[in-house]
């Protein structure tokens with residue numbers, strides 16, 4: 001599903017109005033009705049059905065006036081509060097304001113401290129608050145008076161439904177501009193805004209309900225939007241159909257360079273995740289001294305024992321052999337638990353120099369690249385890099401806080417500069433491709449911040465690429481599946497004790513559910 005920033009939704013709105021002749025007031029009506037329907041669902045189950053609609057002076061407030069009108073027409077008690085002088089209301093919002101005035105709906109203007117006290121009292125008596133103060137037009141910090149209004153709303157302990165985006169959250173970045181409404185539900189109009197998905201704003205949205213307000217699909221197509229929210233349907237479309245008449249040779253071969261003394265677990269998790277993602281054959285080169293443990297743990301993989309220069313580390317001691325097995329594979333993964341060593345750096349250089357196969361670079365492979373930035377030039381397209389913020393900081397030499405605040409931009413710029421797919425991990429993992437395409441993932445939970453979780457992701461990406469999926473699509477599908485499996489694991493056993501191996505256990509059922517389009521509750 002496409003995602004937009006505040007300028008893009010405005011542009012889309014204009015295309016719908018100018019190129020498709022859909023009057024703005026029709027879109028506002030549709031928007032208001034979508035929210036009205038959610039309000040009805042909410043108050044149906046409640047004894048106290050009184051609704052307060054708090055409206056700003058822009059079009060988000062205009063949507064609020066439409067909601068109030070429909071509630072009034074349905075005989076539901078409704079009061080409208082306006083957060084400033086109504087003489088500033090214009091356009092479609094003004095038309096809807098005029099209508100509710102004519103209908104004699106209870107409208108109160110919120111200016112001055114006394115009014116705030118009254119507002120506070122009315123809030124105590126209501127059943128639900130509709131937040132229509134600011135939508136995508138918020139561009140600066142919320143002023144003090146409106147912060148007080150938001151504070152009363154947040155402290156009310158009433159149900160709160162925000163229109164489009166919780167007021168106070170920036171639509172283009174998800175930042176909180178001073179103070180924001182903490183909603184139970186947000187009815188998102190037309191397309192998700194970045195601020196609905198990115199943190200910290202995402203924490204304010206509650207349940208997201210995305211509603212079609214009648215903007216034509218052709219208008220959305222015309223816009224050439226580069227930002228996408230990863231959805232179940234998108235991933236279903238990416239995962240390959242499995243023919244009945246088949247054998248393991250049809251599902252690809254993966255070669256995983258991972259693990260070293262003390263970190264065999266990372267290799268095991270990566271390989272198991274790749275196998276559980278459907279790869280047909282998996283080979284792992286292992287230092288001779290670790291072969292027994294790998295063979296014991298990895299029943300379904302083939303180990304390739306190698307002589308070791310440095311004990312417990314795979315190096316280039318037998319590159320001929322590595323090259324041969326590597327070239328028989330469809331994809332190579334390098335890095336999980338490989339350890340930081342000169343041996344790994346040299347092996348990485350040789351692999352990058354000698355193959356044009358898709359490569360997934362994670363963990364110590366990323367650290368090797370950060371140590372030897374000259375190797376970045378050797379990277380070919382078809383490469384996926386999966387840094388977390390710390391690894392991204394080492395690769396780019398950018399400050400960690402800067403990266404945290406500019407995740408999309410940093411991932412996208414790096415991707416374009418080095419012609420690689422970047423999977424910048426974290427809450428709302430960003431997948432960025434060299435053509436400027438961006439995918440944001442909403443699945444996953446804090447329980448997945450656990451050792452080995454990243455190794456599992458690398459395994460899934462590797463498993464999908466092995467099955468013939470284009471690297472960027474494999475990364476998109478993998479981050480979604482990884483998060484969904486983690487959500488399922490959290491639902492079963494909670495977030496506290498969730499281990500990376502629990503994510504792997506849920507992979508087969510998660511993939512089955514996505515492919516068969518069964519709704520997973522997590």
Ligand SMILES: NC(=O)C1=CN([C@@H]2O[C@H](COP(=O)(O)OP(=O)(O)OC[C@H]3O[C@@H](n4cnc5c(N)ncnc54)[C@H](OP(=O)(O)O)[C@@H]3O)[C@@H](O)[C@H]2O)[C@@H](O)CC1
Nearest residue numbers: 013027028057058059060134135136137138140141142164
């Ligand atoms: N796009 C679509 O398809 C459709 C969009 N629709 C709806 O329109 C919404 C966007 O409407 P919008 O552009 O009028 O902006 P909105 O969020 O109401 O805010 C602007 C107002 O707030 C004010 N203001 C801003 N910051 C402020 C601050 N910090 N402190 C105080 N004031 C501040 C600003 O004042 P100004 O900056 O002009 O002084 C102006 O008065 C969108 O979210 C959706 O709900 C639907 O109706 C139909 C289809």
Ligand SMILES: [K+]
Nearest residue numbers: 134163165167
């Ligand atoms: K709002």
